[in-house]
Amino acid sequence: KLISNTAEAVTFVTAGSLGRVKTWNVLRGTGSLKNTSATDADTNTNTNTNTNTIAEIDCIASQPEGESFGEERGGYLHLIHGNHVYGGLIVIDAEHNLSFIDVMSNLTTERTMVGYNDEIIDLKVLPTASSSTDDATMVTTAKIVVATNSAQVRIFDTDTFSCCVLNGHTDIVLSIDVSPCGRLISTCGKDRTMRLWDAVTCACLATAVGHMEAVGAAALSKKLGRYSVSGKAAKSGAGAFAVTCSKDKTLKRWCLPSTEELLKHHYDNDEVQVLQLQAIGSVRAHEKDINVVSVAPNDSVIVTGSQDKTAKIWNAADLSLKGTLKGHKRGIWDCQFSSFDRVVATASGDHTVKLWSLNNFSCVRTFQGHTASVLRVRFLSGGLQLASSGADGLLKLWTIRTFECDSTMDSHMDRVWALDMSSDGKTMISGGADSRIIVWDDNTKEIEDAKRATEEENILLEQKLANHLRHKEFDKALEMVLKLDKPRQALKVITALVENDLQAGLDPCNSLKKHVRGWEMDTTAQILRYARDWNTRARNSDVAMIVVRAIVAVVPTNTLSSADGVPEILAGIIPYAERHFERVDKLISSSYLIDYTLSNMGSLMEEEGDGGNYNNWEATSKLVLPQKPKKPNNMLLSDVEQNSSDDEIVTIGDSGSDDSDDDAMSDT
Helix, strand or coil: CEEEECCCEEEEEECCCCCCCEEEEEEEEEEEEEEECCCCCCCCEEEEEEEEEEEEEEEEEECCCCCCCCCCCCCEEEEEECCCCCCCEEEEECCCCEEEEECCCCCEEEEEECCCCCCCCEEEEECECCCCCCCCCCECCCEEEEECCCCCEEEEECCCCEEEEECCCCCCEEEEEECCCCCEEEEEECCCEEEEEECCCCCEEEEEECCCCCEEEEEECCCHHHHHCCHHHHHCCCCCEEEEEECCCEEEEEECCCHHHHHHHHHCCCCCCCEECCEEEEEECCCCCEEEEEECCCCCEEEEEECCCEEEEEECCCCCEEEEEECCCCCEEEEEECCCCCEEEEEECCCEEEEEECCCCCEEEEEECCCCCEEEEEEECCCCEEEEEECCCCEEEEECCCCEEEEEECCCCCCCCEEEECCCCCEEEEECCCCCEEEEECCHHHHHHHHHHHHHHHHHHHHHHHHHHHCCCHHHHHHHHHHHCCHHHHHHHHHHHHHHHHHCCCCCCHHHHHHHHHCCHHHHHHHHHHHHHHCCCHHHHHHHHHHHHHHHHHCCHHHHHHCCCHHHHHHHHHHHHHHHHHHHHHHHHHHHHHHHHHHHHHHHHHHCCCHHHHHHHHHHCECCCCCCCCCCHHHHHHHHHHHCCCCCCCCCCECCCHHHHHHHHHHC
16 A cells, blocks of 8 residues: 655555565666667667666565464455544454554554454453552553453453454463453463463563463462562562463462562563563362362462362462362362352352352352353352353353342353453453353343332322222323323223213213224224233123223224234134133023022922912012122022021022011921
8 A cells, every 4th residue: 555655755555465564665766768669660779768767675664573463364355544534554354353553653553343253262351440549550441351262362442342462372362360450461271371461562471381281271369469569578479479270180379570570571671571480389189171260359269170070279378278169060160259258159061050168168059040061150249149151152140149040141142151240340241152242231220210110100190090080080091091001000990981881870881982982093902902901811801892892883894804903803802702701601501500499499398288388488588689799699509508408498588577487487
């Protein structure tokens, strides 16, 4: 790409398969060019002076080696010059990443937009400095460090998701950890080394070499004050430290100098120097591969989890064994200390998460719910809840006190290998084999506020509705519930409307038909949907049928059949209506049993010669029924049969005179 073109020189930039951007300067020169014309009859030589000859080509700038993409990864595919908004260069590499390069400052990379992430193996959230913190070594913007099944480690800005790259490992990076100040990053991988990085400049500050096989996990000390200890105290073990575990089944402890010493050693020398860390302790920790190591918040103990189905608690000072956690049926993938209680959580391939006491190393809780291996576990909400991720692609939120799964989040399409929480506990970030990084925000407060507002709204609605019904303002009440789409309150209003018509001696559909005539078809369909739902319960079926009857009587059939969705709603009403009709029909048929029984009792009295007394009783007695029977007739009959004996005659209703009652009783 051409950068500048003057009379003296031409400047341009190149990028290609070597994976490195270079700036070239071409000096113009003067010379002569001889052009031979073959068309002339005679051989004539014409000499022309041309000032566009090249005098010298120089490479004046080259992309730093640590920032270049490299030939082994496919090099660069495209080079784009910026516009008036961005005046730099944009290069696109073989992995579809966009790198923004500053031409004026030795081709340094300003930021990178990642076009493709490979399988996310691990990630950590960098702690950020608060507004009240004056520590200049802390990171001030929200960032996450991600290992993506490659030798590169990427640091993403969570606001723009642009990233910078940590280049140094020669094989796949397996684990990441960050210091509590957020300035240091530790990475380890299959190249059998652990590296310590500066989170601000992305420079490698130190390396730890000593394991014989791939380093599967690494962890840094958690107490912030340790990172300011320097000198002999740091070398003796009083300062910050790192622990690593490997496929060679060993656990190693490495002493770290203070953050200030690390930065000074790296940047204050003329040549960039990488500090070599020394191991001050090593122990054979497990019988099988070690998957995870974690340091307690107070740096007193360390926990390791292995494929041998156990987790072990170690003294951080001398790596002596303090206890073994036994109970899982398969290998342990993750271990995490609580910052508030003396407990540790473990995630295992047996689909469970277990909570262990550090006092007696016993299991105090077991959480079951995942359908595949549980790969990560984290504490949140002040240690009251757990978040877990698994090979089933699910994230689950557990309440420790109740053993219950409060929420299940299903946004990943493959294993969720990585999970971490922000320092404020309000954001959770997950990454998985589907190459996706998902940021989850805690919306509990918003949900509770919305629920509280809904409850207050319902209370006000109930109060207004009660006032309308008390004053028999059915029009306003029905209009209000339909506007707010409240089916339960609509049932209450229509029931009151029907009862008001019945008390006035009118047809139950009388007032309802007046309302139907003023409804739009959308409102009619809304009421029919309510009626369909009401009709599913026997106690509301009579009101539902009255509503359907009123609508069918007022709205023409062709209008209903052509309305959108109405035929389907009516088709859903018919089956339940038929069922309710059969139920009522059986109930009426059963009520004839009382008439049949009384008739047979009268015939029996006539055969015994006492028919006159029975006929007198029948003529003078009257049947009194309640307006709203609480029990069906067959239940009434069963009560009568239980309370009467074989030689007693039961009279239903009040007798016309006391004398006839006395005579009947004396005759019996």
